[in-house]
Amino acid sequence: MRRWSFQYYLLLAPAVLLSVAVVLAPGLMTAYVAFTDWNGVSLSMNWIGTVNFEKIFADRVFWQALGNNIRWTLLFLTVPVGIGLLTAMLLLKRGRTRTVYQMIYLGPYVLAPVTNAILWLNIILNPVSGLLRHVRHLFPRDSPLAPLRSPLGSPDTALYFVAMVDIWHYWGFLTVIYLAALRQTPQELVEAATVEGAGVLQLFRFIYLPTILPTVLLMFVIITIFSFLTFEYVYIMTGGGPAHGSEMLSTYAYTLAFNALQYGKAAATGLVMSFFGLAASMFYVWMSRREVSA
Secondary structure: OHHHHHHHHHHHHHHHHHHHHHHHHHHHHHHHHOOEOOOOOOOOOOEOOOHHHHHHHOOHHHHHHHHHHHHHHHHHHHHHHHHHHHHHHHHHOOOOHHHHHHHHHOHHHHOOHHHHHHHHHHHHOOOOOOHHHHOHHHOOOOOOOHHHHOHHHOOOOHHHHHHHHHHHHHHHHHHHHHHHHHOOOOHHHHHHHHHOOOOHHHHHHHHHHHHHHHHHHHHHHHHHHHHHHOOHHHHHHOOOOOOOOOOOHHHHHHHHHHHOOOHHHHHHHHHHHHHHHHHHHHHHHHHHHHHHHO
8 A cells, every 4th residue: 555655646746846846836936026125137135025015006007907907807707708608509409510610619719819919900900901990980089989990099998999809719718618518418407398388598597507507607717817817918909008098917017027127016916916816716616615515
């Protein structure tokens, strides 16, 4: 038994060492740097306590970025989830063409974010040479819809148009996930409900939704975590502008670290971002335990 136990630990060692080197050690280092004045260049690192947190909490841009992150999360918890569930339900009754549709929907997701962003910037959202030029003249300059003439150039619309591009890239992935969960629903329940005269909405509410609820909750947690980590599309398309209109906590931390060389404040911002992911994970664990106890 001791020999077998040693072999088990030996097999686990590579994964444990990799997790410690890639996840645990950098995470602990980030937590420590958040309480120092390190600039990312010098070897000196002085402990300053909670000064970095006090500074970012007093910064108006930080709160604007946090508000943008919350709006972004709410958008992604509703729009792509709704589209994904609707599309998955429509594909559920498809036969051989189901696989073709899934491959098409996954197309934007498998492309690199920089590719998707550049395509949208040059082909659609460019107010001079893109498709947007065909509609920009429909709105007078004094119209409430005037920002749509150049959506990425207005603080009021930049965040939502960047989110639109990211939603376009993401909803196909959710469709595939939800479709896989829907196909696990026992067909005898579906047939019994159909015989009893249940409609499409009743089937979804009382048969399909309870079956896929664990998957939906898990995706809610993943969406929340990745919403607070979002960076690529915002940085490529707007850089957090204009006037911090699309600023995220990730771009805010990036600016602090690599432009202002204030790694302590950037690390403190990273810990705040991690708090929301931890909260979402704890919520999922709580919901899972409630289901088990029920």
